[in-house]
Amino acid sequence: MVVLSEGLTQILIPVTAFIGIGFALLQWLLVSRVRVSSADHTEADNGYRKSLMGDSELENGVQSVEVTNKCTEIQHAISVGATSFLFTEYKYLTIFMGVFGAIIFVFLGSVKGFSTQSEPCTYNEGNICKPALANAIFSTVAFLLGALTSVLSGFLGMKIATYANARTTLEARKGIGKAFVIAFRSGAVMGFLLSANGLLVLYITINLFKLYYGDDWEGLYESITGYGLGGSSMALFGRVGGGIYTKAADVGADLVGKVEHNIPEDDPRNPAVIADNVGDNVGDIAGMGSDLFGSYAESSCAALFVASISSFGTNHDHTAMSYPLIISSMGIVVCLITTLFATDLFEIKNVSQIEPSLKRQLLISTILMTAGIAIVSFTALPSEFTLYNFGAKKVVKNWHLFFCVAIGLWAGLAIGYITEYYTSNAYSPVQDVADSCRTGASTNVIFGLALGYKSVIIPVFAIAIAIYVSFSLAAMYGIAVAALGMLSTMATSLAIDAYGPISDNAGGIAEMAGMRHEIRERTDALDAAGNTTAAIGKGFAIGSAALVSLALFGAYVSRAGIKTVNVMTPKVFIGLIVGAMLPYWFSAMTMKSVGSAALKMVEEVRRQFNTIPGLLEGRAKPDYANCVKISTDASLKEMIPPGALVLLTPLIAGTFFGVETLAGVLAGSLISGVQVAISASNTGGAWDNAKKYIEAGTTPHAVSLGPKGSDAHKAAVIGDTVGDPLKDTSGPSLNILIKLMAVESLVFAPFFAAHGGLIFKLL
Template sequence: EDDPRNPATIADNVGDNVGDVAGMGSDLFGSFAEATCAALVVAAQSGSLIAQGGWAGLMFPVAISGGGILVCLVCSFIATHIQPVKKEVDIEKVLKVQLGATTILLTAVVYILAYIFLPSKFQIQAVSGTVIDFTPTKAWGCTIAGLWSGCMIGFITEYYTSHSYKPVREVAQACETGAATNIIYGLALGYKSAILPVTLLSVVVYLSFYLGDMYGVALAALGMLSNLSTCLAIDVYGPICDNAGGIAEMAELPEAVREKTDALDAAGNTTAAIGKGFAIGSAALVSLALTAAFVTRTEVLENGVNLLNPTVFAFLLIGSMLPYWFSAMTMKSVGIAAMEMVKEVKRQFDTIPGLLEGTPGHAPPDHARCIKISTDASLREMVPPAILVMTAPILTGMFFGVEAVVGLLAGGMASGVQLAISASNTGGAWDNAKKYVEKGGLYIDMPKRDEVTGEIMRDEFGSPILVSVRQRKGSECHKAAVVGDTVGDPLKDTSGPALNILMKLMAIISLVFADFFMSINNGQGYFNIPRRVF
């Protein structure tokens, strides 16, 4: 993977930075801005909040964002000054302590901000058209529900993707019987891993809606993202350490250096898993908050959205289908780019004398060519999925009306969040199962052979004598684990994270075009389908 003879090695390192640093940062900061936008849109519909709280009351969501950034800056001193890393086992502990300290301190800061910015009692506009009573304590409860659920989703993701725990070790053990069982166990783990995060998100949505209607849901989304700076810093730790290890191997530095970078990279795998779970959970809440802003803006619930309305139900199904269509497009795009890259690597091995053999003095591989291929392919293959995401809500709203858009958004969100969690966790589990085998953590029982004749030794009953053999790089188990990791990379690095964008972008486009949709036959669309039920 990090062999200096491989022309695609530098492209791999560049890809880590683009995908896990720039891509994840863009995703999370996009969620941050969209959650703030959703909360402001819903708050702006509440005349009581503006009348009693004034500008300060309206700016409470922005205050949460600013307070979160300041708290994260303060807590960054934990890892650098208060509790520095002194030995290998301290790495993960320090990162988790920093995240925990940020969350605890934010819990107190948000409580103070709520009583500073919000009136002691006011009313907010509910999506049903009525008004409900709201207090700073309820606002704090909604925000904290999102804040703590984000941490819990991150650690649930860690449990299912870290080789320190049973699920990934079971996947690694499945490599004993080949790549097929490894794939089966990994898929099962991914599907199962969606249960707890989705249940937790459901509880948060119900609790925040009970306390503050859709304004509460928007605050919960903002609360989940309020410690974004710390979460993002911890998340990008992984690709930095991974690249450091690759540079150490390519530069043929001493083995002791590689051992240290491997220890750092092992902790980085855990933090990357936490970051992906956090991103998916926040995307789900942000998508719901944006949908709430769309519903509030169009006042569609004053007439009611009935699931027995064939139009709503049809677009609920279509919305549920879109994440699968989108994932198919992104997965195929990765395959197309990979085929182009493999052909280029083979071409360089065939045309550059001594490159494959590592002959001293051979010409260097053309790394820039591989980087250009991956860059061009990614930009070219991004166009069809982007067109799908952007046109689906626009065409739905134009021709079928705002009720159909609500069904489309609900279906895409319900299907997308579960597909994203399972895809990301499946890929992460396969990746760490491979690393678990490489570090020698997997033992399998194999027949003991005579050192002289090589024959299988048997006991007095004629049964083979079994001995535990540690599996390393190059073993059959490792080859099976590599197959799983190769299949999992596009799942955890492309399709899973990209579904976050699908959920949020459809909702934000719907919100932007809400007034346009309402101008077409009073929100009924060009087809102006009559309101009926089954």
């Protein structure tokens, strides 16, 4: 028996979204209480500040007020650089949005000659669906709304991170616990704003479109798929462009500064240091935010479309149709409660508690969300209903969907913990990689690649089990909601993920401001925990991408009218083998882009060290702006070819080779893309933490490998630079590739079904 009425559902979803936004603003208010301007500090509160900071009133002989001013100056430079890059990038993307929006309108409108005549629905027999022209118009509008929301998500994330980095640095003077709370609250601002905004915009879009579509739910949710396409398109360029930016700067700074001149990371003498810190925000924050928003939008759109051609759509059961949105609403509430465990209920007192606290967030949110899924499933769904399953009707019970969502949720947690095992320097795989540095960079690279390949095994089994169980219980709809289950705790996942780059920036600011070594040790401890949890976040993103892509694949097959996908058919097999090749082609393009940009950065950093008198001695100031310009120009130029490859492939395959070949392309890219993405991300993460393991020197084994500047440390740094484009550009971008191609194929499916296969028709 359904407990939630349509009226209550209509209220519950937006109210939950506003609660999420309100909670984000509260966290921002608490972060803003940390002052970064010395103008805020009066003589009256000097005694209070001294009692909090103790000896840190003097930082290496420099007055605390001067240190605060320096932190403010560095924060401003990072913020200006990040904002400038994003605005420039968004100018290019605005042109893309207009052009691609026009393509959507022309392709979909031409399916039936821009017809304005309503016709019988394809699946919901007896209902009349709106004309093809309406679908073209509303799909285009949905695409633009999804793109704008994705851009907003990335921009807000970047602004929050650049607002919080110096505040985290300053709070580190009071202790590790204070700094942790500021960094985590700042990540939570991003997590809740993105989750709540995505839900709210999608909810409003559906209800506005419904004013026109009325009872034509099939047409309504067909057009809504454009929302996912818009979100994922922006995410692709954000991830690729931001990834190229940050890794070009990072590689240039490390190779010349740390390897050639043996100066510390984030040393203000390094010309690439500001560009490196800017990159953390435009790549790891803005790009990552757009990426996870795209996953959420696509999984929601896939679930809604599949449901619209089931008994939910036929019977116009609004509450049951809204099940994916109600799951997301419950996720916001659960993540809100979970956040309190990190910020209010438990206090971090020493370095060893940081990483367990972050991992506890994942476990708590998963346990609470399991209970939340049960509540939603038994109050929003009828006890029994039917789903469309490739031409057949499948009877499903509400507890079936509970298990589908729950297995997606727990599979995500399993992938996260396996990722942690292979990327954290607390465990033997990364320690083995660090140990291999004894004999140089070559053995380090060999061990790192082997680790990445091996790390694929268990996540793939977890994804396979989730697919089998969810499909057996509820066909393609089961897979779609399993993906939503994996993303249901997105606010917490984003908070943990954003925490890492914020802490990284905090460490850079501490180094550049000349703060005491103790402060840098605290920020390094925050950053080290963030590296591991960031790797866990990438595991979540890749796992959810696999499920989302498969759900979109099922929706595409249904919408294109394909009865079966037979791999023994030549049309399908050639698509399969080409699709399996695409992730390698894409990875080659993005890695070479990073290499080309890094080459220019290395040359520029070397030039400045060689030509600016007194730079290495600290008597002269480097030209930071030129390095920022190199990263900006390179990333904007180099992001276009990989983006074009992803966006043009479905259009070319569907138009010239038909819907069956395109189905093979989607299947092939999904299968190989998941493997390559997991391997690349984990290899890069392992190399990064192997380097930090040696630098920290907190165990006898780490000490035996030598101090900073030793041969083993230099080998570890080289491995880290090799891994940078893998873990922060190619790996994360691949999960967007497999999702974007699938959702694009779904949107254009009517055109491909009506006019595709030109080559085979000529033959």
